[in-house]
Amino acid sequence: MLDGLIEKELDDDFTRFFKIDQIGYSVLSLCLFEKYDWPSIWKYAPKHMDKIPSVEYQFRCLCNTDFCNGAMKFDEYLDNLKKIHS
Numbered sequence: 001m002l003d004g005l006i007e008k009e010l011d012d013d014f015t016r017f018f019k020i021d022q023i024g025y026s027v028l029s030l031c032l033f034e035k036y037d038w039p040s041i042w043k044y045a046p047k048h049m050d051k052i053p054s055v056e057y058q059f060r061c062l063c064n065t066d067f068c069n070g071a072m073k074f075d076e077y078l079d080n081l082k083k084i085h086s
Contacts, residue, residue: 014030014062017030018030018063018064026064026085027064028063028064028081028084028085029061029062029063029064029078029081030061030062030063031059031060031061031062032058032059032060032061032062033057033058033059034057034058034059034060035055035056035057036055036056036057036058037055038052038053038054038055038056039052039053039054039055061077063081065084
């Protein structure tokens, strides 16, 4: 369980893309640019939390192999995907 969600809830929506595997085509990575509007969510936080965080933007990529997007620069990440799947 992570942040109140079970792993299945976190992964199910994305795994269907990685299951697409046709002759000459497969999905290697799916990238998301997300916005977490913490100030608008904060009203539901416990009252003992006194500092309101600012809006946060996150760019992340999901892939169909473990550790494919580790601590690398983005261009190295893409090159690594090409190597893994060539």
